[in-house]
Amino acid sequence: MDRVKSDVFWFEVRARDGACGARAGALGTAHGAVETPAFMPVGTQASVKALSQEDLSAIGAGVILANAYHLYLRPGTEVVEAAGGLHRFMTWDGPILTDSGGFQVFSLAPMRKITEDGVAFQSHIDGSRHFLTPEGATEVQLALGSDVLMCFDECTGYPATHETAGTSMRRTMAWAERCKRRWDARSEAQAGQTLFGIVQGSVYEDLRRESAQALAAIGFPGYAIGGVSVGEGKEEMRQAAGWAAEELPETAPRYLMGVGDPEDMLDAIALGVDMFDCVMPTRNARNGSLFTTRGKVNIKNQRYRRDFGPLDEACGCPVCRRYSRAYLSHLFRAGEITALRLNTLHNLWFMLELAAAARRAIYAERFMAFRQTFLDTYRAGV
Amino acid sequence: MDRVKSDVFWFEVRARDGACGARAGALGTAHGAVETPAFMPVGTQASVKALSQEDLSAIGAGVILANAYHLYLRPGTEVVEAAGGLHRFMTWDGPILTDSGGFQVFSLAPMRKITEDGVAFQSHIDGSRHFLTPEGATEVQLALGSDVLMCFDECTGYPATHETAGTSMRRTMAWAERCKRRWDARSEAQAGQTLFGIVQGSVYEDLRRESAQALAAIGFPGYAIGGVSVGEGKEEMRQAAGWAAEELPETAPRYLMGVGDPEDMLDAIALGVDMFDCVMPTRNARNGSLFTTRGKVNIKNQRYRRDFGPLDEACGCPVCRRYSRAYLSHLFRAGEITALRLNTLHNLWFMLELAAAARRAIYAERFMAFRQTFLDTYRAGV
Numbered sequence: 001m002d003r004v005k006s007d008v009f010w011f012e013v014r015a016r017d018g019a020c021g022a023r024a025g026a027l028g029t030a031h032g033a034v035e036t037p038a039f040m041p042v043g044t045q046a047s048v049k050a051l052s053q054e055d056l057s058a059i060g061a062g063v064i065l066a067n068a069y070h071l072y073l074r075p076g077t078e079v080v081e082a083a084g085g086l087h088r089f090m091t092w093d094g095p096i097l098t099d100s101g102g103f104q105v106f107s108l109a110p111m112r113k114i115t116e117d118g119v120a121f122q123s124h125i126d127g128s129r130h131f132l133t134p135e136g137a138t139e140v141q142l143a144l145g146s147d148v149l150m151c152f153d154e155c156t157g158y159p160a161t162h163e164t165a166g167t168s169m170r171r172t173m174a175w176a177e178r179c180k181r182r183w184d185a186r187s188e189a190q191a192g193q194t195l196f197g198i199v200q201g202s203v204y205e206d207l208r209r210e211s212a213q214a215l216a217a218i219g220f221p222g223y224a225i226g227g228v229s230v231g232e233g234k235e236e237m238r239q240a241a242g243w244a245a246e247e248l249p250e251t252a253p254r255y256l257m258g259v260g261d262p263e264d265m266l267d268a269i270a271l272g273v274d275m276f277d278c279v280m281p282t283r284n285a286r287n288g289s290l291f292t293t294r295g296k297v298n299i300k301n302q303r304y305r306r307d308f309g310p311l312d313e314a315c316g317c318p319v320c321r322r323y324s325r326a327y328l329s330h331l332f333r334a335g336e337i338t339a340l341r342l343n344t345l346h347n348l349w350f351m352l353e354l355a356a357a358a359r360r361a362i363y364a365e366r367f368m369a370f371r372q373t374f375l376d377t378y379r380a381g382v
Numbered sequence: 383m384d385r386v387k388s389d390v391f392w393f394e395v396r397a398r399d400g401a402c403g404a405r406a407g408a409l410g411t412a413h414g415a416v417e418t419p420a421f422m423p424v425g426t427q428a429s430v431k432a433l434s435q436e437d438l439s440a441i442g443a444g445v446i447l448a449n450a451y452h453l454y455l456r457p458g459t460e461v462v463e464a465a466g467g468l469h470r471f472m473t474w475d476g477p478i479l480t481d482s483g484g485f486q487v488f489s490l491a492p493m494r495k496i497t498e499d500g501v502a503f504q505s506h507i508d509g510s511r512h513f514l515t516p517e518g519a520t521e522v523q524l525a526l527g528s529d530v531l532m533c534f535d536e537c538t539g540y541p542a543t544h545e546t547a548g549t550s551m552r553r554t555m556a557w558a559e560r561c562k563r564r565w566d567a568r569s570e571a572q573a574g575q576t577l578f579g580i581v582q583g584s585v586y587e588d589l590r591r592e593s594a595q596a597l598a599a600i601g602f603p604g605y606a607i608g609g610v611s612v613g614e615g616k617e618e619m620r621q622a623a624g625w626a627a628e629e630l631p632e633t634a635p636r637y638l639m640g641v642g643d644p645e646d647m648l649d650a651i652a653l654g655v656d657m658f659d660c661v662m663p664t665r666n667a668r669n670g671s672l673f674t675t676r677g678k679v680n681i682k683n684q685r686y687r688r689d690f691g692p693l694d695e696a697c698g699c700p701v702c703r704r705y706s707r708a709y710l711s712h713l714f715r716a717g718e719i720t721a722l723r724l725n726t727l728h729n730l731w732f733m734l735e736l737a738a739a740a741r742r743a744i745y746a747e748r749f750m751a752f753r754q755t756f757l758d759t760y761r762a763g764v
Contacts, residue, residue, distance in 0.1 A: 045712075045713075045716040045718060046709075046712065047713055047716070047718045047720050049718065049719055049720070050719040050720060050723075051720060052720055052723065052724065053704075054700070054704075070716075074712070074715065074716055075687060075708070075711075075712040075715070075716075079687060079688055079708060079712070082688055082690070083690055083706070083708060083709075084690075089706075089708070089709055089712075090709060091704050091705060091709070305457060305461060306461055306464055308464070308465055308466075318436070322435075322436075322473050323473060324465070324471075326457070326461060326465060326471070327428075327465075327471055327472060327473070329457075330427075330428065330456070330457040330461070330471075331427075331429055333456065333457070334427040334429070334452075334456055334457075336427060336429040336431065337431055337432040337719065337722055337723070338429050338431070338432060338433060338434055340719055341432075341434065341719070341723065342434065
């Protein structure tokens, strides 16, 4: 068994599917282990939108995400630190992965100025001025008490020329080295907190491979593939993930950032990706778009007004076990807050269960057949 | 023991406080019994805002309210009927009381024309035209499957002249008789669904007494006091409730509509009121205004940003047992949906627990001392 270990962090590949790159295993943190491939619910502001932490436990969430940019600005790193870290602040005992905030600095901040040293930006909340460096972003995440820290990266926009993408990627690689150095310097004090590098390089094969090799040369306990799901096509995303996955060490976990459409997740699992996050399942839920084994359902649709069956006959989630399509449709149409929560519970359960089913299929060495059966039903429609 | 019984509906007074009019007991419906005095959470559109039915069970809600006007318009009476009634539609096995919608026709509909026969109005949702009569409002509630129906009434605005209030009240009394007649005619088919009359008469003693006497003469299994909490002062409300309570049969439950401030509830319990509902605890919760035994807390307040203690040390609710003021404050400031739910859970728990404490005090024949102790702490402030 391949195993990566860094303090209390570990990753084990326990099974590989012969017909593709898919692999199943587990990763361990100071706050427990999770099986991979894993879907990670997004709790940007220390809250998975519309859910409580009791809800997350009830649907079997493993790792959850939080966002360093958001928490640094509000409630402020020092508040979370004073609470005893993010786990205590939000009362979540499971593993937490924090995104460094690179993506948010570039997508949310109204003003930003990037230099080799770091990024000056204004808060999207109150316009206050801040300067984040790779070292600073690492310190913020250490202070938050995150189990898995992400390197501070520049998320290259789409489309980008080869030159722009190359310059941006190489800056991110220099930053990754600085993050690693800072994390190394603090690792004794912060035993149990691990750090992942992030591959960039846009849609260019040479840049993606160069980036993955550069990170592997620095050496991280885990690797993320970033700069995807930013507007490129599905095939471009699949390629970018594939090139990176080929260059990354077999023994370390691979995390495809921002990807979490059911079909995309299964594609990436086949390429050897182990971890996923995406706001789409929760955002769609709040817009009334719900996953079912027979495809997406728009719960606002007229046809559900008098449909007293469960949302998905094949689903074992707390919502499908109790409430009808008609009631969910009514709640959504009536603008009831509870619609947001019930829809979110269902969509996250769906993604967590899909990842669990993928794991079982990999252990049974029938992942590609499982994927095809899932897609045939999913695409057949409701 | 006094006991009122109508089909499966019953009400028993089991204890009286010697020092005031307060009484404790229970009422029973086809969907179970609840102890009185009882606070009833409001689920206008077949959903207590921000909570699921699992939540309502978890905080020990007894009777919940729904609103016939809202459900008649959306999802439509026929949808709820097709679902097998409101209990099945929303999956709530406990008792449900429906307001007839009189109040909403007068407060929400953009156009309305009142005649002796009934009220023509436009839907506040889509402008469609409707005509509701006392008989129609009774039929809607029977079709919804409500355990406790309310008579269709005209809620007299405030202020109103004695003449206007008198005309309005007498019309409501005529309507009450028509509701009763329709309910009587249907009572064999609808065994287990009971009907309450509603006292009106604004702030005038003679009208309130006349109204209560008129309803008592018709004879209902229970009586509500309506037309309060519409802008009058606290003393006027207390008086209106007191006059009505004095005229209403000792053996029947008394329900003060729309009242649910902690102080007002205790005042009305002392006058012999048994049931309460109010949107204020849930609406305040959504605005960040939270009850504690030491008074109201505005969770947005700066002072709670770094306050890692529970919202109320004396509270045993699921929120106070797990989350800190700092976290609740963060969720609210950050605009997280979960803030609405956690705040609502707490405020409803507070009201349900206050009603339970009042019941215990009545059984112990020390209600007035309990009330004073509660108010002394509550008014001392946080």
